Amino acid sequence: MHQLLIAGRYRLVDLVGTGGMGRVWRARDELLHRDVAVKEIVPPVWLGEAERDDLRRRTLREARTAARLSHPNVVRIYDVVHDRDSPWIVMEYVESRSLQQILAVDGPLSPARTARIGLAVLAALRAAHTAGVLHRDVKPHNVLVATDGRVVLTDFGLATFTGGDAAMTGPGMILGSPHFVAPERARDGISDPRTDLWSLGATLYAAVEGQPPYARDSAMATLSALATDPPDPMRRAGPLRPVLTGLLQRDPWRRLTAVEAEPLLRRAATATPAPTRPAAPDPTRPPAPGPTRRAAPDPAGPAAERAAPAGRSGTRARRGQRVAVGVAAAATALLAAVGTGLAMAARDRSEREPSGTGAGIGPTRPAAAFACVAAPPAAASPVPSVPPPPGARFRLVPGWTWYTDPTGFQIAAPIAWLHWTEDAVTCFREPGGTRVLSVEASVARADPVAWWRAEERRLTGDGALPGYRRVDISPMDIFDGGAVWECAWLNPAGERVHTARLLANTSAGRAYTVSWLTKEFDWQVNATYFPMIRQSFTPAL
Structure with missing residues (x-):
């Protein structure tokens, strides 16, 4: 099948990826003499024949809808053909690595780089939602980072069914990766723009933390945690913490909208890493030889230190600020410079x-x-x-x-x-x-x-x-x-x-x-x- 010709025009060259819904090939467009990506839709084995026929019809219809999208962060769809009893989607070929491949080889990304990727994917989702297209499968596998730095979201419309998921899923089955499926979609099969935004948050969480927000050993354990537990603690997110917390809200109405998420991502994309500070020396013992030890970064940052008065009271104020920041982790960027003493005084005054x-x-x-x-x-x-x-x-x-x-x-x-x-x-x-x-x-x-x-x-x-x-x-x-x-x-x-x-x-x-x-x-x-x-x-x- 290496040199199979599809629809008399697209010659398959290399298999570049596989997934639950099909296989993606690098192919040669013999008419226009250019490389393209061709996705063969392979229905899941648990679908009956009638459901397979419905899947083929819906895939063609939704791929044509997605083809209306024209955005630099969206993989363009060139053609939809039917060959050998299967739908084939002909798309722009992007010389790239998926975000999943980058994480597997290079490890977690910095908060700033993750935020820049997030801005590109968010722009793609906003363009799609404006056109009435849902993605429903936003995950690191579907985010491509090109060799020239361009970030594109692929597989638009391929998992989107106008009639919803209920008719397309078997008992206990959910289309999409459980690690990146929004809680309401896993629970009720509900999909709207907010479910895509939750999946974006989970994707960015995985990019900066190195694993998804609900990293469990099995799909059932993941879905169980998704239904009841908060996301796993963030350790590397830094300035991304507020937007990740806002996107990963279990209740859709609490979740950040695209308009609200964008400025937070821009802030994180330009944030400079907090400098580390030397640990205070112990006056009872001489300094140890070797490199100078450094304390862990203070989440309150230098601004909190400036806000606290000098001396013993300043030490207490800085310690209080760290407590306040820990309690209000979702708003670290906004509350870091607010001392607990100031907050308590304001509260007492307000009462x-x-x-x-x-x-x-x-x-x-x-x-x-x-x-x-x-x-x-x-x-x-x-x-x-x-x-x-x-x-x-x-x-x-x-x-x-x-x-x-x-x-x-x-x-x-x-x-x-x-x-x-x-x-x-x-x-x-x-x-x-x-x-x-x-x-x-x-x-x-x-x-x-x-x-x-x-x-x-x-x-x-x-x-x-x-x-x-x-x-x-x-x-x-x-x-x-x-x-x-x-x-x-x-x-x-x-x-x-x-x-x-x-x-x-x-x-x-x-x-x-x-x-x-x-x-x-x-x-x-x-x-x-x-x-x-x-x-x-x-x-x-």
Whole structure:
């Protein structure tokens, strides 16, 4: 089969790769006299004949869809042919090594190089998602690094089925590598752009750490860990830690969007390695001969050292900063220079703050704790549908529009929902329903996680949240630092409600709290809107 001619035009030369869905050959296009890559689709052995026929039809249809993509980080598809009872995909041939081959030969990559590869793959995914194409099999094997440094993502559309995976998988079978399959896809077969972003995070994790985030001995053990455990600890990620943590969130609505991930990857791509510092000498013994020993890098970095005062109190402050950084690992880049003493002081001060205004930008009371839940006032007006503003970065889902507040902030809001203000809170409420979106301006919080924990203690201590259940309080890398508080409780009508509240610090000492509240029963469906809400939010200048 070495010199087999496919479709009377493509002569197979060398086998360059194999996978669960087929074989890839380097071939010669006899018509245009150029090298191409040809993938032969080989259905899994567990598929019945009817499913094999369906696979062939879907593969051809989806490959044609992927052929519409034209992007420098996407392997171009030239042709789709049917020969010898199998579909064949003719693609651009890239002289390269896969990321998997690089890791196997050279070992883990540096955080900066991993981030540069991540930016290229992210750009490819954004182009594909805009065209309505999902990848569903992002992994190191499908990321190619060319000899000239170009990074391309291959196998677009080859594992994408319009009708979903359910009809194509046997009992207990999942298309794609278990090490790089998003939790919701492994659990429910759900695929959307967010599942591709989880797989991107797992791929970059493997690149910088040398193994995937759930490295287990078997596929079953991997899937079991994926369902319940956090990713394995990161030891080499450094400046990549925030974006990897954000992409590998188990809940899709908590996961970073492509727009949110890009600046974090750019920051990691240009970050300089933290310098090591000499260990402090022991005054009770003479220095040991030989090379000078060096202490492990301090995750708080030199900035934390400058922030702490000299002397014994400075030592305590630096030690406290390292503890704070360890607790808020997902936001290391944002919180490294914040001392624990400063954070605790800010929290204690916030608990004592009375109602009123701060710096002329809104109250310092609990950020939108119960705002907008009462019946809308008579002056409430429906949100009109307006054209996208100039420079809009993405399209909103149907039924939503862009809202620009008189105070200057901008956010996506549901069309025809009732809109009004309560003090410094802008309210959007579903007519005749319980869903509420709100935005409140306030002063910046030195430690957003500590602020939410203080609010939780205060409100639960006052009995204001009957039936309270915390889901999570965790940092989020947004603007100048933030945190999200997700919880559920019983409202005055006895209904169980669920909310996510994002506190985001911005410049000039400002902060905003963006809250999204629904009935607990409806949360799983409505939580999918929250990434769009937070991605659309633009604070006032």
